[in-house]
Amino acid sequence: MNSSVGSMNSSRVDAAPSVLLTGTSSDAHTWNLVHLQLVLEEIGHTVANLGPCVPDELVVESCLGLRPALVVVSSVNGHGFNDGLRLIRVLRARPELAGTTVVIGGKLVTDGLRNVGMVRRLTAAGYDRVFDDGELPAFRTFAARTPDRAVS
Amino acid sequence: MTPASFGGFVSRAHARGALVVQPRMGFGDPRQMREGLRRTRDAGAVTVGTLTLDSYTRVNDLAAARRAVRDGVPLNGYPICTHPAEVSRAMLDGVHEAAFPVQVRHGSARPEHIVSALLDLGLDATEGGPVSYCLPYGRTRLSDAVAAWRTACALLAEARTDTREPHLESFGGCMLGQLCPPSMLVALSVLEGLFFARHGLRSVSLSYAQQTSPEQDLEAMAALRALAGEFLPGIDTHLVVYAYMGVFPATRGGALRLLEEAARLAVASGAARLIVKTAAEAHRIPTIADNVEALRTAARAAEATTPRAAGAAAGSEVYEEAAVLVRTVLGLHDDVGEALLLAFRRGLLDIPYCLHPDNAGRTRSFIDTDGRLRWADTGLLPLPRTALTAARRVTSDELLTALTRVRRIYDQGGIR
Numbered sequence: 190m191n192s193s194v195g196s197m198n199s200s201r202v203d204a205a206p207s208v209l210l211t212g213t214s215s216d217a218h219t220w221n222l223v224h225l226q227l228v229l230e231e232i233g234h235t236v237a238n239l240g241p242c243v244p245d246e247l248v249v250e251s252c253l254g255l256r257p258a259l260v261v262v263s264s265v266n267g268h269g270f271n272d273g274l275r276l277i278r279v280l281r282a283r284p285e286l287a288g289t290t291v292v293i294g295g296k297l298v299t300d301g302l303r304n305v306g307m308v309r310r311l312t313a314a315g316y317d318r319v320f321d322d323g324e325l326p327a328f329r330t331f332a333a334r335t336p337d338r339a340v341s
Numbered sequence: 342m343t344p345a346s347f348g349g350f351v352s353r354a355h356a357r358g359a360l361v362v363q364p365r366m367g368f369g370d371p372r373q374m375r376e377g378l379r380r381t382r383d384a385g386a387v388t389v390g391t392l393t394l395d396s397y398t399r400v401n402d403l404a405a406a407r408r409a410v411r412d413g414v415p416l417n418g419y420p421i422c423t424h425p426a427e428v429s430r431a432m433l434d435g436v437h438e439a440a441f442p443v444q445v446r447h448g449s450a451r452p453e454h455i456v457s458a459l460l461d462l463g464l465d466a467t468e469g470g471p472v473s474y475c476l477p478y479g480r481t482r483l484s485d486a487v488a489a490w491r492t493a494c495a496l497l498a499e500a501r502t503d504t505r506e507p508h509l510e511s512f513g514g515c516m517l518g519q520l521c522p523p524s525m526l527v528a529l530s531v532l533e534g535l536f537f538a539r540h541g542l543r544s545v546s547l548s549y550a551q552q553t554s555p556e557q558d559l560e561a562m563a564a565l566r567a568l569a570g571e572f573l574p575g576i577d578t579h580l581v582v583y584a585y586m587g588v589f590p591a592t593r594g595g596a597l598r599l600l601e602e603a604a605r606l607a608v609a610s611g612a613a614r615l616i617v618k619t620a621a622e623a624h625r626i627p628t629i630a631d632n633v634e635a636l637r638t639a640a641r642a643a644e645a646t647t648p649r650a651a652g653a654a655a656g657s658e659v660y661e662e663a664a665v666l667v668r669t670v671l672g673l674h675d676d677v678g679e680a681l682l683l684a685f686r687r688g689l690l691d692i693p694y695c696l697h698p699d700n701a702g703r704t705r706s707f708i709d710t711d712g713r714l715r716w717a718d719t720g721l722l723p724l725p726r727t728a729l730t731a732a733r734r735v736t737s738d739e740l741l742t743a744l745t746r747v748r749r750i751y752d753q754g755g756i757r
Contacts, residue, residue, distance in 0.1 A: 197694055197702030217478050219517070220744060223694045227737035240696030242479045 294320030348544030367393025369416030498541025519587030524662030562610030688721030
């Protein structure tokens with residue numbers, strides 16, 4: 190492929206990303222993050238992918254440094270509810286990030302069931318949307334509406 | 342405890358035509374761990390034992406491991422640094438012996454604490470590597486992993502006596518489990534094996550994980566054998582096959598057929614050892630009974646297979662690519678560890694779809710129409726133009742299809 194396509198860790202080396210994509214602190218899975226990066230790039234986003242096992246502070250620093258229009262948190266190890274709740278509180282505690290769109294999705298709890306109370310607590314804590322495992326079409330539609338993507 | 346040389350045991354079994362089969366197995370409870378080892382030993386196959394460690398021990402969060410043991414919280418492996426040494430010695434007593442060596446498997450990028458603990462228990466076989474246990478997992482800097490593995494190798498090498506020969510297996514044949522082109526897996530196994538040897542190990546094994554094409558897998562094993570011969574002369578070296586490490590078939594029939602195919606690959610390609618997967622793999626942490634079934638299934642498939650005459654590896658696609666990668670890296674620096682760091686920094690080694698900050702991330706791979714794993718983008722790899730047979734963009738849907746291809750084929754009853 191050509192040089193306009195950057196690395197797996199970021200879409201284009203020389204452009205500010207429109208999306209910051211990150212795993213959670215306890216989750217070592219990466220294929221979900223690789224897949225979502227491709228999904229986001231296909232609908233015109235540029236992506237900074239922080240990868241797996243990301244400490245909360247690194248997500249905050251990256252948000253402050255890169256100022257993405259959208260932050261996507263993905264977790265599939267069953268600890269996403271707890272890790273995600275802690276992360277969003279840290280992010281929303283920063284006034285600069287109060288208005289940033291932040292969503293979370295994946296297999297967020299070990300029982301794998303859609304849990305209304307869980308979704309309510311995550312949105313109450315500051316997530317703009319919560320996507321269950323299998324809601325990729327809804328995520329795609331949502332991400333395509335997010336501004337700041339390069340329509341190619 | 343009778344000394345049990347891991348490499349020697351495997352070589353002797355290989356010389357008499359038996360494939361050594363080995364589980365991935367670890368339990369937090371010492372009694373259950375002992376039972377797992379005992380039933381592995383008595384499985385009715387030529388086996389070696391495995392102590393797979395828990396994830397707290399892997400990342401050196403020993404406080405969390407201690408809390409779990411104290412509170413009776415189940416762990417996903419054996420906390421070798423946490424149970425008192427006398428408890429672990431009693432767990433191994435009468436099980437770990439010359440006729441049944443035990444290897445410690447852990448996944449740690451910084452394994453010094455684990456190596457110290459296993460040596461203290463009279464064990465001396467383990468696995469991993471500065472690249473293969475760093476890049477796929479977590480965020481440990483590659484330079485930190487290289488430094489830690491230098492120390493770990495030195496600890497193992499210092500433990501050598503007249504009756505004790507420490508053994509180290511490279512995990513380089515796995516790298517994210519799936520979709521890494523075989524030439525890269527072969528090159529990393531050889532480079533890590535060489536790293537171990539340069540840091541004092543005299544007995545090593547090189548790994549290769551079953552991929553998507555049986556023909557390409559055979560080619561990869563032949564390349565691994567040839568390069569081991571070229572780069573590790575005078576070192577006791579055997580080859581180990583891992584049954585498929587990607588998304589595993591969900592059906593019992595599909596899972597066992599895939600395992601049998603791995604056993605056939607191991608024997609046909611002259612590997613001395615196979616690490617199995619179980620019929621439960623896609624659903625839960627396998628039980629002891631799941632593992633015993635897998636060991637027996639693999640051993641039966643192995644017995645029904647005859648080794649192929651060792652053909653010339655040179656000239657094959659996998660060999661040519663792997664040889665270029667190994668030679669390029671070794672040309673960068675006299676010290677293999679420094680050479681590996683330079684190679685990743687410059688993108689001369691680059692694992693497709695690996696998100697680690699020290700991986701250049703410019704390469705991509707795909708499964709070609711003939712089932713072989715190939716490069717969709719070679720990035721800055723020093724590969725010939727022919728390595729890029731089909732420069733193309735891999736879409737998100739194609740990635741998902743590729744990740745689940747083996748599961749789909751085997752669940753539908755096919756073997757290739």
